[in-house]
Amino acid sequence: MKKIIVTGGSGFIGSNLVNFLIKKKYYVINIDKLTYASNKKAHFDKKSKFYKFYKIDLNNKDKLIKIIKRFKPKAIFNLAAETHVDRSIDGPKNFINTNILGTFNLLESIRYLKKNKINTKLIHISTDEVYGDIKENKRSNEKANYEPSSPYSASKASADHLVKSYIRTYNIDAVISNCCNNYGPYQFPEKLLPKMISNIFNNNPLPIYARGHNTREWIHVGDHCEALFMLYLKGKSGESYNVGSGINIKNIDLIEKLLKICKKLKIKIGKKTKIKFVKDRPGHDFRYALNSKKIFKKFKWKAKIKLDVGLAETVKWYKNNKIYLRGISKNIYKKRLGLKL
Template identity: 40%
Template structure:
């Protein structure tokens, strides 16, 4: 089926994936309706990420609403009064390291926040089936994937970290509404995203900001953990495909098939930065510092995305080499954004005062 929305509510839309999705909807997919961006604006959210949507803001087609998704009264009012007919839930606490040291925030936002949205939507939508609640999930809910397997949508959840467990719990909550109430939903599990506007706590922007500043780059363990990398534009196109043409009650994996060890990734980023800045090709090696591995660090992630390709015709358009070059260039050309993001993160860490902050310093 082809779904058409009049008013989409995108939670976490000022963050990395959410802002890229909103931009894609308006500028690439040609969405003609309204988008309500509901974001708490923590350190991970920046309203300037969508400053280029001035024309959509002026006409009322794009609005930023600063709210916590755990606020039941606010979520209920927005979904009901704004006549929302689609919700895409990007809002999440998502950094694994921080979940190890301070898990409560992950349970609150990722589990309770998702439940709050589900209840608000169900109350407003009733028995309607021309609406959709879309849950943005992660490959981490499946746990570590042994070589040479690829996890499929029907594989069992075995989350290793508090972050992954919170996302798994949220997914189960979404499915329970589908089974119990006939609630229309879809879930997508994506591999590691990268690209413009990603906060510097994540691996690729962390490495890039430190490469450009010639600061120490921490490498967990031996650096041999494997991740599958997906350019954020490909993720947004996949999510758009699912919310417009996917079957309600289904889950879809989103992956690229391009997998690298963390060490190989850092070497690739280092070589790209060296080429852009005129530094020695191996300058980055002196910056690398091997540190104690993360507790419960998953060895390998790998998803089988054939269901999405076979049923909906989606496939990634950006190779890892293309995406890497574009990402390195973007961060090199947006020093002011990088500085602002690092300042927000640093201020938040000082306020948080967790063991995670001390371990990462």
């Protein structure tokens, strides 16, 4: 049975990817520090012979090496990260420690093991945010300059540069994926969509930064997992691949769409559930948009899930899994973050 390590396998995309790989009959080893953003109530079959969990910080190189040496995985998907832009504005240090130093440690472990003839393929997960603000009618391809705006995106950009340098200098086997905004089950409710869904369920206002005209590209996490799997199978070492859906929408339009979907699903919209414009995020990028022609041209990969369908499924998932939201202390995610200057 082929073994795969997923770092950050208890986070949003990580948990979806672990489930995806288990279904594909891989033996999955999840390495996660279990920060506030992780799913503590791991929904994986803990007793499964084909799933192992290790609570490890990416910065613990000795433990990383031990695990990689023991399992000799075919691949490592690196998803462990600090991911909330607003938190990176309040306190960038954790982002530097995990996203940059943690990735550095992982790369050092892979380099050390390569010297000892243990080879593994790294699929390093990055973001569209590294390209910075993208002008209307333009899309960033893989050759676009990195122009990160927030401490979060700068830490991701730094990690990507480190990965590229290790490929070129030490000849490690690695690919980078730059993906747009994900939505779907198991996302921590401080992020836009689960936060809005949770506020709708609880008859709370829907806070939107500035006038809601910032535009993002949205992909269902299931499509992202398919793309990552494709990059594991076929991605060429040294290459970066944009993973987008081509679906770009203003935040305000997205939330209005969400409200319509909730109404259709007969979810009660309370009197207090109204869009409320709040102070903008400092340094807020206006628009991200990916050109994802490369992954389509090379591997015929394309996002399949339509936004309306994926959103309706996501709302249903949160409705059927209210326990997931109840299990998280509201103090962690209700406060407005990212305004400290």
